[in-house]
Amino acid sequence: MDFQSSELLRFTTAGSVDDGKSTLIGRILYDSKSIYQDQMEAIEASSLRRGETEVNLALLTDGLRSEREQGITIDVAYRYFSTPKRKFIIADTPGHIQYTRNMVTGASTANVALILVDARNGVVEQTRRHAIIASLLQIPHLVICINKMDLVDYDEERYEQIKSSFERFAAKLDVKDVHFIPISALRGDNVVNRSAETSWYEGPTLMYYLENVHIASDHNFIDTRFPVQYVIRPNTDQFHDYRGYAGRVAGGILKKGDKVTVLPSGFSSTIAKIDTIDGALNEAFPPQSVTILLEDDIDISRGDMIVRENNQPIIGQDLEVMVCWFNEKPLQSRGKYTILHTTKSARCMIKEIRYRLDINTLHRDLENMEIKMNDIGRIVIRTTKPLFYDAYRKNRITGSVIFVDEGTNETVGAGMII
Amino acid sequence: MNYQLNHLRELESESIFVLREVAAQFENPVLMFSGGKDSILMVHLAQKAFYPARIPFPLLHVDTGHNFPETIAYRDALVERLGLRLIIASVQEAIDKGMVTEEKGYNASRNGLQTTTLLEALEKGKFDAALGGARRDEEKARAKERFFSHRDEFGQWDPKNQRPELWNLFNGRKHYGEHFRVFPISNWTELDVWQYLAMENVELPSLYFAHKRNVFERDGILLADCEYIQKKPTEEVKEMMVRCRTIGDMTCTGVWLSQASTIEEIIEEVATSRMTERGGRADDKRSETSMEDRKKTGYF
Numbered sequence: 001m002d003f004q005s006s007e008l009l010r011f012t013t014a015g016s017v018d019d020g021k022s023t024l025i026g027r028i029l030y031d032s033k034s035i036y037q038d039q040m041e042a043i044e045a046s047s048l049r050r051g052e053t054e055v056n057l058a059l060l061t062d063g064l065r066s067e068r069e070q071g072i073t074i075d076v077a078y079r080y081f082s083t084p085k086r087k088f089i090i091a092d093t094p095g096h097i098q099y100t101r102n103m104v105t106g107a108s109t110a111n112v113a114l115i116l117v118d119a120r121n122g123v124v125e126q127t128r129r130h131a132i133i134a135s136l137l138q139i140p141h142l143v144i145c146i147n148k149m150d151l152v153d154y155d156e157e158r159y160e161q162i163k164s165s166f167e168r169f170a171a172k173l174d175v176k177d178v179h180f181i182p183i184s185a186l187r188g189d190n191v192v193n194r195s196a197e198t199s200w201y202e203g204p205t206l207m208y209y210l211e212n213v214h215i216a217s218d219h220n221f222i223d224t225r226f227p228v229q230y231v232i233r234p235n236t237d238q239f240h241d242y243r244g245y246a247g248r249v250a251g252g253i254l255k256k257g258d259k260v261t262v263l264p265s266g267f268s269s270t271i272a273k274i275d276t277i278d279g280a281l282n283e284a285f286p287p288q289s290v291t292i293l294l295e296d297d298i299d300i301s302r303g304d305m306i307v308r309e310n311n312q313p314i315i316g317q318d319l320e321v322m323v324c325w326f327n328e329k330p331l332q333s334r335g336k337y338t339i340l341h342t343t344k345s346a347r348c349m350i351k352e353i354r355y356r357l358d359i360n361t362l363h364r365d366l367e368n369m370e371i372k373m374n375d376i377g378r379i380v381i382r383t384t385k386p387l388f389y390d391a392y393r394k395n396r397i398t399g400s401v402i403f404v405d406e407g408t409n410e411t412v413g414a415g416m417i418i
Numbered sequence: 419m420n421y422q423l424n425h426l427r428e429l430e431s432e433s434i435f436v437l438r439e440v441a442a443q444f445e446n447p448v449l450m451f452s453g454g455k456d457s458i459l460m461v462h463l464a465q466k467a468f469y470p471a472r473i474p475f476p477l478l479h480v481d482t483g484h485n486f487p488e489t490i491a492y493r494d495a496l497v498e499r500l501g502l503r504l505i506i507a508s509v510q511e512a513i514d515k516g517m518v519t520e521e522k523g524y525n526a527s528r529n530g531l532q533t534t535t536l537l538e539a540l541e542k543g544k545f546d547a548a549l550g551g552a553r554r555d556e557e558k559a560r561a562k563e564r565f566f567s568h569r570d571e572f573g574q575w576d577p578k579n580q581r582p583e584l585w586n587l588f589n590g591r592k593h594y595g596e597h598f599r600v601f602p603i604s605n606w607t608e609l610d611v612w613q614y615l616a617m618e619n620v621e622l623p624s625l626y627f628a629h630k631r632n633v634f635e636r637d638g639i640l641l642a643d644c645e646y647i648q649k650k651p652t653e654e655v656k657e658m659m660v661r662c663r664t665i666g667d668m669t670c671t672g673v674w675l676s677q678a679s680t681i682e683e684i685i686e687e688v689a690t691s692r693m694t695e696r697g698g699r700a701d702d703k704r705s706e707t708s709m710e711d712r713k714k715t716g717y718f
Binding site for chain 2 (some may be wrong): 007008036075077078079086089101104105109216219221229230232235236239242246247248253275277278285287288289291302326338340341397400404
């Protein structure tokens, strides 16, 4: 069946109500026929009750009662749709300044980030903030949707102005792949259907781009990393000596017969089998969940990592991290936190705050260094035991950590290892 | 070799990862099993996650006493085949003990009463993680649910105070007496579930396939004629070809006119349907935020 060949693409949308973000999502869902009749009837009824004259597509994405009451989106909401080519997951995040943490959350697993720019206003502070976050989170592909083109008479010159203004700013960022698309979410220009008003634009529609952007190389297929998640020991007569290391491939390709090293012990062995319920595999690659069996009987537990002998991650206790803070209680310099990294956990101490990053200007603030909720800063930490890590730029899985408050158990921060 | 998973294999891998995290991070997890396709999928994925070992947690069925008989037959056969432990938490018992009061009238349903029974079963079994087959595409309050959803000592969900979830780092830390609800198939849609069940040749209860049944219409929803629902004098019972899109308690699960008798025909029907599957759930129609309200007090 042909559905078996379709890929999964995750994208995040950032922007405020004024940018037309909800309208864009509504438009994508509507034009790709992903809104159901009962959903449509429900939002029609709600719009009417709220005294609105037109059907408010934003109500599709604003789910919780408190959000409806306040007319804002509080949290990351996930939306799903598919076309014959791909299945899509939208992480829809609110754009206001106080919700940086939601944007970071949505961005952490995205292949593509959509950033909306109002064609009348051009690149504004919020556009820069979203682009900086996309760059920090290393979202592989960035699409700048220049929206409300209908309100600037589909003017090519205006589009070019905004494009070059963004490009000048983006030169300072670490983004690999940027695309610009002139759209009108309200009228549907260049969203799913090509616009008759922008004959000067020769690029793809937004939907064509999302269906065709090359995402197969978004994972790291070079540096073999297999964090052991769980040890499978059936203890049955049939599988008496079975000892399988279950986990999800975080990087590189594992093959039967590969010589591997296990961290932290440093013992070497050979992959005897890559097991699944559907039979053994010859090789495993990210993001597959498999079970690895080794030739030798070594003591391995959760938190250990299987790697190649000649390609090892950094092993260390002193880390430089870009942290995004999520909690009302600010980051405590010299404070102690639990840290989660791959399948391992440790405790850590914040040794130093290097600077706070102004996410509107990229300015490094050395004066006002307190890292409060929704702030981003560069810090130095020391962990109680060695972590096996890579720079976040090299691998988003082995290069990321979260901080947990030891009193409340809340997730209070997210870090990208430099 | 092409190093790219199709979307179903990627979803499968994500769910297996979450199931293994639960086994690793919690002492005493339980899998909530309703007999519907989503919980059947969960059991199928759990088998994959722990093969060749047995699934390392029991199944918990919150039994309203108003089940379709086909559901119970399927459940018992599955438990037998996989050698699993089944815990039944009975709503009838809670009513008999006076812990909850049964609703009265035409729209009486035991759906809301499940919450008390569920929370009691979790407490009694000292379960610290309850795995559920809820999906984010089902309902708007569920669209904001986490994979690891924290519940306080009263089993309550606080939508404003959820833990951010980034990358694949899941924080299951909690205080004594608190528990987690975990939703490994959060990112699956109804269509994904059907496509996957077809690809994997998973056996399903007969209720999902078109069959002849006595039904009657109420508020635009077709309900199965059964002893648990009090019919109004004007409600007329007719035999029709129908199937279930979701399976819950008989009092609130709508059935749909359908001729789909194979899984391929169901996929075709779901792919072209203009109604969401919960469009037939009377329990969601009580108010605009009925799911959000039930979730806050500890519903699935």
